[in-house]
Amino acid sequence: xxxxxxxxxxxxxxxxxxxxxxxxxxxxxxxxxxxxxxxxxxxxxxxxxxxxxxxxxxxxxxxxxxxxxxxxxxxxxxxxxxxxxxxxxxxxxxxxxxxxxxxxxxxxxxxxxxxxxxxxxxxxxxxxxxxxxxxxxxxxxxxxxxxxxxxxxxxxxxxxxxxxxxxxxxxxxxxxxxxxxxxxxxxxxxxxxxxxxxxxxxxxxxxxxxxxxxxxxxxxxxxxxxxxxxxxxxxxxxxxxxxxxxxxxxxxxxxxxxxxxxxxxxxxxxxxxxxxxxxxxxxxxxxxxxxxxxxxxxxxxxxxxxxxxxxxxxxxxxxxxxxxxxxxxxxxxxxxxxxxxxxxxxxxxxxxxxxxxxxxxxxxxxxxxxxxxxxxxxxxxxxxxxxxxxxxxxxxxxxxxxxxxxxxxxxxxxxxxxxxxxxxxxxxxxxxxxxxxxxxxxxxxxxxxxxxxxxxxxxxxxxxxxxxxxxxxxxxxxxxxxxxxxxxxxxxxxxxxxxxxxxxxxxxxxxxxxxxxxxxxxxxxxxxxxxxxxxxxxxxx
Numbered sequence: 001x002x003x004x005x006x007x008x009x010x011x012x013x014x015x016x017x018x019x020x021x022x023x024x025x026x027x028x029x030x031x032x033x034x035x036x037x038x039x040x041x042x043x044x045x046x047x048x049x050x051x052x053x054x055x056x057x058x059x060x061x062x063x064x065x066x067x068x069x070x071x072x073x074x075x076x077x078x079x080x081x082x083x084x085x086x087x088x089x090x091x092x093x094x095x096x097x098x099x100x101x102x103x104x105x106x107x108x109x110x111x112x113x114x115x116x117x118x119x120x121x122x123x124x125x126x127x128x129x130x131x132x133x134x135x136x137x138x139x140x141x142x143x144x145x146x147x148x149x150x151x152x153x154x155x156x157x158x159x160x161x162x163x164x165x166x167x168x169x170x171x172x173x174x175x176x177x178x179x180x181x182x183x184x185x186x187x188x189x190x191x192x193x194x195x196x197x198x199x200x201x202x203x204x205x206x207x208x209x210x211x212x213x214x215x216x217x218x219x220x221x222x223x224x225x226x227x228x229x230x231x232x233x234x235x236x237x238x239x240x241x242x243x244x245x246x247x248x249x250x251x252x253x254x255x256x257x258x259x260x261x262x263x264x265x266x267x268x269x270x271x272x273x274x275x276x277x278x279x280x281x282x283x284x285x286x287x288x289x290x291x292x293x294x295x296x297x298x299x300x301x302x303x304x305x306x307x308x309x310x311x312x313x314x315x316x317x318x319x320x321x322x323x324x325x326x327x328x329x330x331x332x333x334x335x336x337x338x339x340x341x342x343x344x345x346x347x348x349x350x351x352x353x354x355x356x357x358x359x360x361x362x363x364x365x366x367x368x369x370x371x372x373x374x375x376x377x378x379x380x381x382x383x384x385x386x387x388x389x390x391x392x393x394x395x396x397x398x399x400x401x402x403x404x405x406x407x408x409x410x411x412x413x414x415x416x417x418x419x420x421x422x423x424x425x426x427x428x429x430x431x432x433x434x435x436x437x438x439x440x441x442x443x444x445x446x447x448x449x450x451x452x453x454x455x456x457x458x459x460x461x462x463x464x465x466x467x468x469x470x471x472x473x474x475x476x477x478x479x480x481x482x483x484x485x486x487x488x489x490x491x492x493x494x495x496x497x498x499x500x501x502x503x504x505x506x507x508x509x510x511x512x513x514x515x516x517x518x519x520x521x522x523x524x525x526x527x528x529x530x531x532x533x534x535x536x537x538x539x540x541x
Contacts, residue, residue, distance in 0.1 A: 008080040012056070015082075019054030021046070025079075027056040028070065032080040038073075062411060066404075066498050072157030110134055113141050117148075122433040123403035125217075125440060135210060135444055142201035143211055147218040150179075156222040160500055166342075166349045168230040176231055177261025185212055185232055186240050187385035188455075194243070194255040209447045213392055220396035223404075223501035225508040228393050229351035234266035234305025237386045238313040241267075241328055241378050245370040250330065254311060266309040268300040268331075268356055269379065276521045278315065278379060279323040283358065285316035287365070294318070294329060294368075296337075296361040302515070306340050306354025309333060314358070315375060323376040328369035337361035347508035381459055386516050387470045388446070394473040394512045395439045397505050401477075401484035402432045404501050408488060419487065428483045435476040442469050464529030471522040474513040481506040 010032050018025035024036045026049070039046045044064070052060055061070075115130040117123070127133035128144075155172065162168045176182050180199035183191055190204040198204060202211055220228050239258055242265070243251060257263035274281040283298025296316055306312070312331040319325030331338060337359040345353050370378045406429055409419035419425045446465060450458045484502045485492035491499030492506065513519050531539075 010080050010082055012082065016054040021050065024049060024053045026052050027082060028058050028061045030082045031074065031078050032082060033077045034079045035077060038077060064498070068157050071152060111137060120403055120406055122436060123399055123406065135448055139202045139206045140210055140214055144214050144218060146201050147215055151218055151222055159222045159224045159227055160496055162350050163224055163226055163504060168227060168350050173231060174261040177259060181215055182235060182261055183259045184215060185236050186243055187212065188240065188243060191243060191255065191259065194251065195259040197260060209450050213447055216389060216392045217396045220393045221400065223397065223400045223505060224350065225393065225397065225511055226348040226350035229304050229348055232389065233351055234264060234309060236389055237382060238265035238267040240382055240385055241313050241369050242330060245378055246330060247366055250366060263310040264305060264308045265311040265313060266303055266305040268303050268312050268314040270300060270302050272299060272301050276518055279376065281315055281317060281326065283314070283316050285318050285327060285329060292365060294363045294365065296329065296331065296358045296363055298358050300356040302343065303354045303356050305352045306356050307342050307352045312356065313369065315379060319373040325373055326375040327372050328375040328378050329363050330367040330369055331358065331361060331363055335361050335363065346510070348511045381455065384459055384463060384466050387466050390512055390516045391443055391470055391473040394477040395436060395443060398432065398436045398477045398480040401480040401502055401505060402429065402436060405429060405484045405487040408498060425487060428487060432480045432483055435479060439469065439473050439476050461533055464526045464533065467517060467522040467529065468526030470516065471519040474519060477512055478509045481509050
C-alpha cells in the first residue's frame with residue numbers, strides 16, 4: 001500500500017471492490033481498514049471476515065469487540081476514511097487542548113472547564129463534564145489531557161496482552177520516568193534536588209496532591225490493577241521512606257535512578273505470618289560486632305514489584321518484641337543472600353507479586369532508614385499515602401466497571417429491547433453510580449485537606465478518615481465489579497473480549513480489599529483514630 005493511498009479518502013463503492021481473500025477491506029465507523037494480511041491473525045478466523053469483506057462492518061465489529069481493539073489495530077491497519085481527506089490513526093486523533101483553551105470561566109475560587117471525554121454520566125469525575133470545581137486549575141486540566149492521550153494510545157490497547165504475559169514492557173516504566181510521573185508520585189513536593197526531569201505541562205512549584213491523584217486515576221482507566229501496581233505500586237510505597245528518612249549520601253546515590261525509572265524499588269513489610277499485624281514481624285537484623293553492618297534473615301511475602309526491584313525497603317526486627325523493636329533498612333539486590341521468586345496469584349498478574357528471602361544479607365548501617373528501633377513510625381507515615389493510592393485506584397476501577405456496563409447496555413438486546421431499557425439494569429447502574437460519586441467526593445475532600453496540612457498533621461488528623469474511605473472504596477469496587485459482571489453475563493467470565501476488563505477487575509478486587517490494611521481493620525481504625533483526635537480537640541460525648 002503506497003503512502004499516498006494510505007492517506008486517501010474513499011467511497012463505499014471503492015471499498016466494495018475489495019471483497020476477496022486477495023484484497024479484503026472493511027469499514028468501521030467511517031474508517032477504512034485493509035485486513036488482507038491480517039486474515040490469518042484474526043482470532044475469529046477468516047470466515048467471519050469474508051462475510052463483511054468490502055462492506056461496513058461496524059455493527060458486526062462492535063458486537064464482538066470493545067474500543068480497545070480498535071485503538072490497538074488502527075495504526076497498522078487503517079488506510080483511509082470514508083469521505084475525508086486524510087486518515088489519522090486513533091492514537092493521533094485527540095489533540096490535547098492547551099490549559100488556556102480549556103479554561104472557560106472563573107468565578108471566585110470556582111472554575112469550569114470544557115467538557116472532556118465521552119460524557120457518559122458518572123463515568124468520569126464531574127469536573128471533567130463541565131461542572132464547576134474548587135479543587136482544580138488549568139495545570140490539572142493539562143496533566144489530565146496529557147496522561148489520557150498517552151494511556152489511550154500507548155497503554156490501554158495492550159493491557160490485556162501484558163496481563164497474559166504477566167509483565168509490562170520496561171520501556172513503559174522508563175517513559176513514566178521521562179515524563180516526570182515517577183518523581184510526582186511520592187506524596188511529597190516534586191523532588192527537584194534529586195532529578196533534572198521536569199513534568200511537560202505542570203510547573204514543579206505547582207505540583208500538588210491533586211496532580212498525583214489525576215496521574216494515578218488516569219492510568220487506572222486502563223482497567224488493570226496489575227498495570228497500575230507495575231508502574232506505581234512498589235515505587236509509590238517503597239521510595240517515600242527513602243526520600244524522607246534516608247541519609248543524604250544514600251539519597252544522592254539512589255534517588256536519581258529511581259526517579260528516572262532506570263532502577264526500581266519495592267516495600268517489604270508483609271511476611272507469611274504477619275500482614276496487617278505489622279508489630280509482630282519476625283525478619284531479624286542483627287548488628288555485627290564492629291557495629292558496621294546488619295545481618296538480615298527472614299522472609300517477605302506478596303511483595304509488589306519484588307522481581308523487578310533493585311532496592312528493597314525492608315521492615316526488620318532490630319530490638320525486642322512489638323513495635324518498639326522494628327527498624328527499616330534499604331537492602332540492595334546486589335547484596336549476596338537476596339533471593340526473589342514470582343508468586344502466582346488470582347489477579348494483579350503484571351505487577352510482579354514476589355516471595356523474597358534474605359539469608360545472612362550483610363547491610364551497611366548507613367542504609368538504615370530513619371532511626372534504629374523507630375521504624376514503626378516510618379511505616380505509619382507511609383500508610384496514608386499507600387491507602388490514598390488504593391482508594392484512587394479502587395474508585396476508578398469502579399467507574400471502569402460502570403462505564404463498560406452502561407456502554408454495553410446500550411448495544412446489547414434481550415427480550416426484544418436493549419439492556420438499558422430494562423428498569424432492573426438501570427437500577428444496577430444507579431446503585432453503582434451513587435456509591436462511586438460518594439466515594440469520589442470524600443476522596444477529593446481528603447486530598448484537599450492533605451494539601452492544606454503538614455504531613456504530620458495530616459497523618460494524625462486524617463488517618464482515621466482515610467482508613468474509613470479505604471474500606472468504602474474497596475467495598476464499592478467489589479459491588480460494582482459484581483453488578484457489572486451480572487450485566488455482562490457470560491462475557492464477564494471469559495478472559496478478553498467485550499467483558500475482558502470486568503473479568504480482570506473482578507479477579508483483582510481482593511488485592512485492594514486486603515493489602516494496605518484489611519477492610520475490617522480499616523473500619524475499626526477509622527473510629528478509634530477519629531475518637532482519639534476529636535477527644536484531643538475537645539469533643540463532648
